Amino acid sequence: MKLTSNRSPNPLSSSCEQCGLSNLCLPLAIAGEDLSRLDAVVKRDSMYARGSKVFAQNAPFTSCFVVKSGAVKTSMMSERGDEKVLGFYLPGEMFGLDGVNDGAYACSAEALERSAICEIPFEHLEQLARELPHLQRYLFRLMSREIHGAEELSMLLSKNTADERIVSLFLTLSSRHARRRLSPTRFSLPMSRGDIANFLGLAVETVSRVLNRLQSQHLVKVNGRTVELLDIEALQRQLQQPAEPCISAIKLMDRP
Amino acid sequence: MKLTSNRSPNPLSSSCEQCGLSNLCLPLAIAGEDLSRLDAVVKRDSMYARGSKVFAQNAPFTSCFVVKSGAVKTSMMSERGDEKVLGFYLPGEMFGLDGVNDGAYACSAEALERSAICEIPFEHLEQLARELPHLQRYLFRLMSREIHGAEELSMLLSKNTADERIVSLFLTLSSRHARRRLSPTRFSLPMSRGDIANFLGLAVETVSRVLNRLQSQHLVKVNGRTVELLDIEALQRQLQQPAEPCISAIKLMDRP
DNA sequence: CGCAATCTTGAACACCCTCAAGCATGGTGG
DNA sequence: CCACCATGCTTGAGGGTGTTCAAGATTGCG
Numbered sequence: 001m002k003l004t005s006n007r008s009p010n011p012l013s014s015s016c017e018q019c020g021l022s023n024l025c026l027p028l029a030i031a032g033e034d035l036s037r038l039d040a041v042v043k044r045d046s047m048y049a050r051g052s053k054v055f056a057q058n059a060p061f062t063s064c065f066v067v068k069s070g071a072v073k074t075s076m077m078s079e080r081g082d083e084k085v086l087g088f089y090l091p092g093e094m095f096g097l098d099g100v101n102d103g104a105y106a107c108s109a110e111a112l113e114r115s116a117i118c119e120i121p122f123e124h125l126e127q128l129a130r131e132l133p134h135l136q137r138y139l140f141r142l143m144s145r146e147i148h149g150a151e152e153l154s155m156l157l158s159k160n161t162a163d164e165r166i167v168s169l170f171l172t173l174s175s176r177h178a179r180r181r182l183s184p185t186r187f188s189l190p191m192s193r194g195d196i197a198n199f200l201g202l203a204v205e206t207v208s209r210v211l212n213r214l215q216s217q218h219l220v221k222v223n224g225r226t227v228e229l230l231d232i233e234a235l236q237r238q239l240q241q242p243a244e245p246c247i248s249a250i251k252l253m254d255r256p
Numbered sequence: 257m258k259l260t261s262n263r264s265p266n267p268l269s270s271s272c273e274q275c276g277l278s279n280l281c282l283p284l285a286i287a288g289e290d291l292s293r294l295d296a297v298v299k300r301d302s303m304y305a306r307g308s309k310v311f312a313q314n315a316p317f318t319s320c321f322v323v324k325s326g327a328v329k330t331s332m333m334s335e336r337g338d339e340k341v342l343g344f345y346l347p348g349e350m351f352g353l354d355g356v357n358d359g360a361y362a363c364s365a366e367a368l369e370r371s372a373i374c375e376i377p378f379e380h381l382e383q384l385a386r387e388l389p390h391l392q393r394y395l396f397r398l399m400s401r402e403i404h405g406a407e408e409l410s411m412l413l414s415k416n417t418a419d420e421r422i423v424s425l426f427l428t429l430s431s432r433h434a435r436r437r438l439s440p441t442r443f444s445l446p447m448s449r450g451d452i453a454n455f456l457g458l459a460v461e462t463v464s465r466v467l468n469r470l471q472s473q474h475l476v477k478v479n480g481r482t483v484e485l486l487d488i489e490a491l492q493r494q495l496q497q498p499a500e501p502c503i504s505a506i507k508l509m510d511r512p
Numbered sequence: 513c514g515c516a517a518t519c520t521t522g523a524a525c526a527c528c529c530t531c532a533a534g535c536a537t538g539g540t541g542g
Numbered sequence: 543c544c545a546c547c548a549t550g551c552t553t554g555a556g557g558g559t560g561t562t563c564a565a566g567a568t569t570g571c572g
Contacts, residue, residue, distance in 0.1 A: 076407060076408075076411055078411060078415060079495065079496050080415075080495070080496055080497070080498060081498075082415055084410065084411045084414060084415055086407050086410065086411075097400060097403060098400055098403040098404045098407065099400070100396045100397050100399075100400035101397050101400035101401040101404055106403075106404045106407065107407065126389075126392065126393065126396070129392065130386060130389060130392060133382075133386060136382065136385065136386060136392065137382065139396070140356045140382070140395070140399065141356050141357050141358075143356075143396065143399040143400065143403065144353060144354055144355070144356035144357035144399065145357040146399075146403045147353060147354040147362075147399065147402045147403050147406055148354045148357055148362045150403055150406030150407050150409075150410060151332060151342050151354060151362065151363065151406050152332075153406075153410045154340065154342065154406060154409045154410050154413060154457075155332055155334060155340045155342075157410060157413040157414050157457065158340060158413050158454075158456075158457030159334060159336075159338055159340055159457075161527080161528095162527080162528070192550070192551090193550075193551060193552095194550080194551095198414075200414075201410075201413065201414030201415075202528080202529090203528070203529050203530075204550090204551075204552095205528090205529075205530085205551095205552080205553080205554095206527095206528060206529075207551095208551065208552050208553080209528095209552085209553080211552095212552085212553090224536095224537090224551090239335060239336070240335045240336055241336070242336060242337075417559075417560095418559080418560070448518070448519090449518070449519060449520095450518080450519095458560075458561090459560070459561055459562075460518090460519075460520095461519090461520080461521080461522095461560090461561075461562085462559090462560060462561075463519095464519065464520050464521080465520085465521085465560095467520095468520085468521090480519090480568095480569080
């Protein structure tokens, strides 16, 4: 257990305009001259140590956040006391939007590694959105995307096997890396096996076994937290094909 | 299979102001004099026959919708071709918001029974939201709630047993009925067993068996699509308690 | 009334989980 | 520096929850 007060402002923080993520993040939606107004309200580049909380579930909702560097996971605690990992957020991605509804964060957010995170007070963002139609539209789209993402997770959890869930996670991570012009085939996982298992609704042991299976099929190479996707197209096929059980295929041949 | 073109405008449609759902729906967020502006853009009370589609997945996103009477299910088709039911919508509830992101509906929506549904062109709603801060805030909250709802479904699917999933659905329906001043203990299910099973990530057979189990425990009474909750508090307890496996409880007693 | 769709019931099996132990890894302190 | 322990990851064996397959009961609609 670590103390969670290891958060500090970053003296090197620059403007949104100069930020390398400006083509992924809010600046996308804001024209040049208005960007300074966003700049004025963003608390830029706070550093969070690995394991420290960005916000806690049920804490009063004040801001949404964007990962500048590092990685974040969000998770929800049930009444029963068990935790469910809801998502992972990489640089350029916004989180904390599910707290708008009743004024309290519906989940908690935690840095998976040492991370720089920008904080945007939601009241200011709302005010700006009123005046900048593009920004309003962009926020609606962001939230809509979040809905869609959560829906796809439900789909994954109820319709896919353990192998497919892992493959799906890897492919998602791959394309998110590609958006940042990073290698889509080689990357390192910011999260533990436990986080992966929890996120995908599996046991840690199952994750371990599936990774071995995928390796022996020469689809991926995994070494600790380093992942290499050896055949992306084959991985994609695995998600499209009806996943026919190998045994019942034989049974079918017995038919008259 | 039914044809899906059985949709017709309702001559009896009245204004939002006079609508019985105005304390659940958008009018909540709009002051009296501005309400007429909403009225002007709402296509009110179109009737949809049971089984007809309100919109199809991947169709261009134009509007969001509110159930006036009846019930709607939304579902998503995977690349592989299997369907996942994502949600059920009752009178006063809005759906179709996950299409904002990329301009196409991420799911399809279908009337579960003969339903009256109001359609609100999103462009107009956006325009109104710019001018009415309360409305903008309300839309953000609606979308945030939708995110939260999808997250809770993920939680349910990965952390709860079949029995708990059914109980959770019943309790959710119960409280949504209560909001409309309907009986929280006696109501009828608008969806089939198949829809329930799909929504909860179970097989139809399992739903059937669980319903029997809950009946023999005198927690609910089910007759076809009619449900009576006999002991709401006991049902709630079932979701809070750690669901101890009955056998291992005995094992624990063997300890020195 | 009769057929089709929906729902229930039963038996066998599969997938994944649980439990338990062994194996790396890394940080800490003697 | 290495022993030490904590933590995280892997591997193996066995069992449970829910699925699949198959058949029968019920409902509902033309």
